[in-house]
Amino acid sequence: MTASASAEALAPSRLRRGATRSGARIFVDAAFSVLLFVGTIVGVVALATLLWTIVDDGWARLMADPAAFLSNYVSRLPARAGIKAALIGSAYLMVLTTLFCFPVGVGAAIYLEEFAPRNRVTNFVETNISNLAGVPSVVYGLLGLGIFARFLRMGPSLLAGALTLAVMSLPVIIVAAREAIRAVPESIRLGAYALGATKWQTVRRQVLPAALPGTLTGTILALSRAIGETAPLLVIGLPIVIFSLPNDLRDPVSALPLLIFDWTSRPQPAFAEAAAAASIVLLALLLAMNAVAIYLRNRYTIRW
Amino acid sequence: MTQGRTHVSQDEDQRETRIVDVPHGREPIPDAPAETVFRLDDVHVYYGKFLALRGVNLDIGKNEITAFIGPSGCGKSTLIRCLNRMNDLIPGAKVEGKIDYHGQDLYGDAVDPVEVRRRIGMVFQKPNPFPKPIYDNIAFGPKVIGMQPKSMDELVEQSLRGAALWDEVKDKLKQNALSLSGGQQQRLCIARAIAVSPDVILMDEPCSALDPVSTGRIEDLMEELKRDYTIVIVTHNMQQAARVSDRTAFFTAEAAEGSGDRTGLLVEYDRTDSIFTSPVDKRTEDYVTGRFG
Amino acid sequence: MSIAKRSSRTGERVVVGALFACAVLSIAVTVGIVAVLVVDAVAFFRESSLFDFLTGTVWAPGQGSGEGGLYGVLPLINGTLMIGVGAIVVGLPLGVLTAIYLSEYASARIRGLLKPTLEILAGIPTVIVGYFALQFVTPSLLRPIFGEDQVFVFNAAAGSIAVGLMILPIIASISEDAMRSVPASLREAAFGLGSTKRQVSLRVVVPAALSGIAASVILAFSRAVGETMAVTIAAGNSPKMTLNYFTSIQTLTASIAQTVSGEASAGTVRYNALFALGLTLFAITLVMNLISARIVRRFRQVYS
Numbered sequence: 051m052t053a054s055a056s057a058e059a060l061a062p063s064r065l066r067r068g069a070t071r072s073g074a075r076i077f078v079d080a081a082f083s084v085l086l087f088v089g090t091i092v093g094v095v096a097l098a099t100l101l102w103t104i105v106d107d108g109w110a111r112l113m114a115d116p117a118a119f120l121s122n123y124v125s126r127l128p129a130r131a132g133i134k135a136a137l138i139g140s141a142y143l144m145v146l147t148t149l150f151c152f153p154v155g156v157g158a159a160i161y162l163e164e165f166a167p168r169n170r171v172t173n174f175v176e177t178n179i180s181n182l183a184g185v186p187s188v189v190y191g192l193l194g195l196g197i198f199a200r201f202l203r204m205g206p207s208l209l210a211g212a213l214t215l216a217v218m219s220l221p222v223i224i225v226a227a228r229e230a231i232r233a234v235p236e237s238i239r240l241g242a243y244a245l246g247a248t249k250w251q252t253v254r255r256q257v258l259p260a261a262l263p264g265t266l267t268g269t270i271l272a273l274s275r276a277i278g279e280t281a282p283l284l285v286i287g288l289p290i291v292i293f294s295l296p297n298d299l300r301d302p303v304s305a306l307p308l309l310i311f312d313w314t315s316r317p318q319p320a321f322a323e324a325a326a327a328a329s330i331v332l333l334a335l336l337l338a339m340n341a342v343a344i345y346l347r348n349r350y351t352i353r354w
Numbered sequence: 355m356t357q358g359r360t361h362v363s364q365d366e367d368q369r370e371t372r373i374v375d376v377p378h379g380r381e382p383i384p385d386a387p388a389e390t391v392f393r394l395d396d397v398h399v400y401y402g403k404f405l406a407l408r409g410v411n412l413d414i415g416k417n418e419i420t421a422f423i424g425p426s427g428c429g430k431s432t433l434i435r436c437l438n439r440m441n442d443l444i445p446g447a448k449v450e451g452k453i454d455y456h457g458q459d460l461y462g463d464a465v466d467p468v469e470v471r472r473r474i475g476m477v478f479q480k481p482n483p484f485p486k487p488i489y490d491n492i493a494f495g496p497k498v499i500g501m502q503p504k505s506m507d508e509l510v511e512q513s514l515r516g517a518a519l520w521d522e523v524k525d526k527l528k529q530n531a532l533s534l535s536g537g538q539q540q541r542l543c544i545a546r547a548i549a550v551s552p553d554v555i556l557m558d559e560p561c562s563a564l565d566p567v568s569t570g571r572i573e574d575l576m577e578e579l580k581r582d583y584t585i586v587i588v589t590h591n592m593q594q595a596a597r598v599s600d601r602t603a604f605f606t607a608e609a610a611e612g613s614g615d616r617t618g619l620l621v622e623y624d625r626t627d628s629i630f631t632s633p634v635d636k637r638t639e640d641y642v643t644g645r646f647g
Numbered sequence: 648m649s650i651a652k653r654s655s656r657t658g659e660r661v662v663v664g665a666l667f668a669c670a671v672l673s674i675a676v677t678v679g680i681v682a683v684l685v686v687d688a689v690a691f692f693r694e695s696s697l698f699d700f701l702t703g704t705v706w707a708p709g710q711g712s713g714e715g716g717l718y719g720v721l722p723l724i725n726g727t728l729m730i731g732v733g734a735i736v737v738g739l740p741l742g743v744l745t746a747i748y749l750s751e752y753a754s755a756r757i758r759g760l761l762k763p764t765l766e767i768l769a770g771i772p773t774v775i776v777g778y779f780a781l782q783f784v785t786p787s788l789l790r791p792i793f794g795e796d797q798v799f800v801f802n803a804a805a806g807s808i809a810v811g812l813m814i815l816p817i818i819a820s821i822s823e824d825a826m827r828s829v830p831a832s833l834r835e836a837a838f839g840l841g842s843t844k845r846q847v848s849l850r851v852v853v854p855a856a857l858s859g860i861a862a863s864v865i866l867a868f869s870r871a872v873g874e875t876m877a878v879t880i881a882a883g884n885s886p887k888m889t890l891n892y893f894t895s896i897q898t899l900t901a902s903i904a905q906t907v908s909g910e911a912s913a914g915t916v917r918y919n920a921l922f923a924l925g926l927t928l929f930a931i932t933l934v935m936n937l938i939s940a941r942i943v944r945r946f947r948q949v950y951s
Binding site for chain 1: 656659662663665666667668669670671672673674676677679680683684686687740741743744745747748749752761764765767768770771772773774775776777778779781782783812815816819843844845848849866869870872873874875876879880900903904907908913921922925928929932933936937940
């Protein structure tokens with residue numbers, strides 16, 4: 051029951067409806083309820099319309115020849131264009147990004163939650179991390195362009211792309227991991243210390259395993275956001291037209307959202323259909339990742 | 355007069371203990387402890403500027419059960435946490451005066467709190483088993499302190515037997531410890547504590563979250579445990595102190611002149627039968643007869 | 648029975664050092680962002696005057712290396728603000744209404760359905776929302792209502808709606824948190840005096856949660872300002888000083904996206920202009936995020 055519901059049940063207005071509420075008041079109350087409902091429903095309807103538009107526009111194109119769509123490279127002819135390079139590219143990027151930002155993010159979270167003394171340096175680091183979480187993704191792209199692609203001479207490569215996405219996802223993972231670590235009750239740590247375990251032994255053997263489900267869930271959610279990001283990859287200069295898969299970290303790589311952006315920007319309606327079809331694939335991928343995250347959370351979270 | 359106690363082997367370097375079932379009775383205890391484990395000399399405990407406990411002088415005897423009793427807020431839990439340096443974990447906590455453990459200064463510069471806690475174990479008010487299988491709960495301690503027993507399975511069994519839990523869980527060692535009942539979880543915590551072969555077991559209100567039946571079982575257990583370990587227990591339950599302990603220390607809290615903050619202090623410390631039948635201090639008498647607290 | 652210090656536990660110290668390095672890496676990221684933006688922006692301002700940048704009303708980098716182009720940032724700021732304000736106009740009422748509904752009116756079951764829906768809306772990749780704005784909002788919503796000749800193919804209104812939908816979950820979720828933390832006793836007092844739910848919501852809860860709602864709006868605005876792909880797709884790439892929502896405009900972010908799409912070689916004015924834009928964007932969003940964080944901290948203090 052909401053707080054209002056339980057309080058309202060005792061309100062006199064319930065008892066003497068006619069006596070305390072004039073007709074005008076009742077009307078206004080009802081109108082407000084309707085307004086609230088409409089306001090809420092608009093968001094839901096908008097989401098439904100969005101999903102419907104994508105599916106409606108792209109389903110036929112996708113189902114016409116799904117195998118071809120998934121295994122063709124791009125083409126000037128929309129009918130022959132496929133998402134192979136982009137899809138595989140996104141997959142590579144996802145794996146590599148995780149490899150970079152998961153250990154660093156979890157490590158930072160462990161340090162901040164378990165080892166960092168309460169002082170100015172720690173506060174500064176924490177404020178810095180929350181600020182980083184609010185930096186627009188396109189600025190991360192500029193960071194990737196200026197430092198990874200140009201200064202470190204990685205060029206528009208898989209490595210540069212993954213590092214950029216990793217840096218962008220880092221604050222989110224740190225926050226998720228910290229929350230998961232914080233959720234472990236202090237009594238567990240005390241129990242371990244009382245047996246003569248050191249702080250790191252306690253963290254490694256009791257706190258981390260208990261915090262792992264929450265951390266993994268948060269990581270998967272952070273990565274699913276990263277996979278849908280276009281701007282950073284666009285700014286680094288990852289190609290859209292590419293006819294090979296990367297063999298090496300320094301090879302260029304494409305990505306699904308980049309392709310969707312390119313096709314959406316073209317005037318031919320056939321490319322719009324292709325964009326919608328690719329969007330369906332992207333959404334399906336995201337749905338799968340989120341489903342895994344939610345499954346992990348429900349199955350493995352410890353109920354203290 | 356008691357029946358003969360079986361000699362319990364506690365080999366220093368092998369750290370093996372054997373608990374043998376033998377019928378026992380209440381041995382009469384000497385006026386002062388025969389062998390002292392802890393000697394507290396004018397101990398004060400501060401949390402920041404606040405003086406939580408002042409001027410504590412007492413000796414804790416080996417293989418005895420010592421109870422700390424008194425109303426809430428008089429520093430019993432604070433004191434017991436000082437005995438295994440768990441108080442170090444509270445920011446701003448400071449101990450003044452001397453606490454000697456087998457003649458060594460517990461708070462000396464060269465002393466490692468982690469080593470301290472390997473020898474002085476603790477059981478908490480609310481059972482806190484790890485969210486892992488029962489077996490892993492017991493095996494954790496020996497593993498992290500580097501015990502390397504010949505057979506971990508045997509050590510786990512011994513510890514569970516020592517906590518009178520083995521028969522109930524022997525078929526489900528792989529089950530998660532959180533699936534046990536409250537009383538079983540607390541006995542698991544006791545088993546976990548004795549698995550590392552401590553010298554002392556501190557118990558901070560171990561039964562206050564448990565039902566009377568579980569409480570009774572743990573009280574019986576304590577009687578057996580004291581043969582191999584020194585036990586210090588904080589309890590709110592006077593009758594429990596009277597039932598299980600050999601010596602009792604009564605604390606109370608009094609406000610310093612002018613300030614509103616109440617500081618804990620040790621009022622009286624004696625053999626349990628003396629405390630409860632013929633207390634010296636009036637405050638003790640008022641407390642144990644139920645006139646207050 | 649010695650309790651003396653054992654080995655200095657160097658292994659543990661190494662581990663903690665590594666964890667500390669992970670935490671400090673976040674500082675390196677910030678330094679990297681600031682360095683890359685400032686260094687190249689300064690290079691830009693050596694070629695092109697800062698005064699012209701801040702006061703010029705034409706943004707036309709021209710061809711090639713961009714020498715001799717006009718680099719007045721005002722049209723881009725204009726475009727960014729139009730989208731930002733437009734997005735708030737869409738997202739604020741819907742978000743707050745949704746928040747009131749979730750906090751004060753909805754049953755637990757409806758909350759259980761609505762909150763994941765909002766999370767889904769928040770998780771839709773921005774390219775896909777851009778597609779939706781271009782392919783549905785403009786042709787099927789704006790043009791039928793406002794007339795084909797009034798509404799351009801690319802227009803700021805579609806961009807505003809797209810971004811508004813994206814920030815709706817931010818406003819709804821943070822405002823709802825703020826409303827839920829209003830103590831039940833305040834509501835009960837009002838109900839006890841005979842107020843209806845509408846009156847309690849509008850006169851007690853919303854005012855009490857105002858700082859949380861304000862923080863959410865600022866955060867959402869910051870997010871809208873930083874949004875790249877949806878506006879690039881839907882709102883066009885024509886920098887101009889205008890207040891007409893039915894014409895195409897260009898935002899700071901879209902300008903960055905456009906510049907990188909056309910081969911900009913390092914060191915040219917055109918390339919450095921990117922970083923001047925990035926610096927402007929970074930400064931704006933940083934300030935807004937700091938203000939929002941300040942407000943959030945203060946409102947948490949009030950009720951904790």
